[in-house]
Amino acid sequence: MHNAGEGWATPQxxxxxxxxxxxxxAALQLFLRQGYHATTIRQIAGAAGIVPGAVYNHFTGKEAIYLALLHEAGVYxxxxxxxxxxxxxxxxTLMRDGAYRLLAALKAHSEVMPLLFVDVLEFETRNVVALAAEALPHxxxxxSRLAALGAETGELKPVRPDVLARAFLGLFVSYFFTVRFFSRVVGQFPGLDVNADVVDDFLNILAHGVLRSADNKE
Known part of the structure; x- marks a missing residue:
């Protein structure tokens, strides 16, 4: 028998x-399938196999359910x-390793990534901003490491770390979402699996752009 006094949970x-x-x-599946706004507490309760009133024993309402999902997803x-x-x-090598690790993290959380858009549309990003702040030091x-290494080796032009961060994150987060889009719209586009050649192409674009240099034009 569980002993609540010793840290064990009671049956209740x-x-x-x-x-x-x-x-x-239940809420996650409904939010993803039909959107946050169209989902009701009654629908969530029905999908969870409980009466609507029982939902309020655990959450104050739909927004509280959404916030719990967002926090427990741990994307940032x-x-x-x-x-x-x-x-x-x-x-x-640092950029490449960072890119692969970033994409692997996004892939591991692919099911809940659309929840971030709910916050943009419904809550003016106030929740994801708070979550992002937790990851900001890392x-x-x-x-900062990337900029310092670039300055030390001479590989990197002088660039502010925050600008570099926006370029890098913007490129690879958009890569993640556009892969999902194109894989659904056009069958021949790659799925969510990280493809070395594709990632390297993105890194090459970030590092060198898409235009040939003046002395390397055919």
């Missing part, structure tokens, strides 16, 4: 946690950890 607490998880999973924390773990002894550290 375990049932409550099971119900809470069922509510969150995963991005921060990915960039913190990146390594390399040159700008190119993100800033990665691009």
């Amino acid at each position: 607490q375990e049932r409550g946690e099971t119900t809470r998880k069922a509510i969150l999973q 924390a995963a991005i921060g950890r990915a960039l913190a773990a990146a390594s390399g002894d040159s700008v190119e 993100i800033v550290s990665f691009f």
Whole structure:
């Protein structure tokens, strides 16, 4: 028998946690399928197999459910950890390792990534901004390392780390979402699997642009 005094959950607490998880999973599927605005508490309760009033034993309303999903998804924390773990002894190798780790983190959280757009559309980004702030030290550290390494090796032109961060994150986060779009619209586009040649092409564009140099034109 569980002993709540020793840190064990009581049967009632375990049932409550099971119900809470069922509510969150039901809400996630409904939000992704039909959108946040179109989803009702009654629909969430029905999908979770409970009566609507039982939802309020766990959450104050639909927004509270959404916020719980957003926080527990941990997307920005995963991005921060990915960039913190990146390594390399040159700008190119550090950027490549960071890009692969970033895309792997996005892929691991692909199911919940659309929740970020809900915040943009419904809450004017106030929630994702707070979550991003938690990962910001790791993100800033990665691009500071990149800029410092570039200055040390002479590989990188003088560039502010924040500008470099926006260019890098913008490129690879947009890569992630456009892959999803094109894979659904046009069958021959790659899926979510990280493809070395594609990622290297993106890195090459970031590092060197798309125009040939004046002395390398055919």
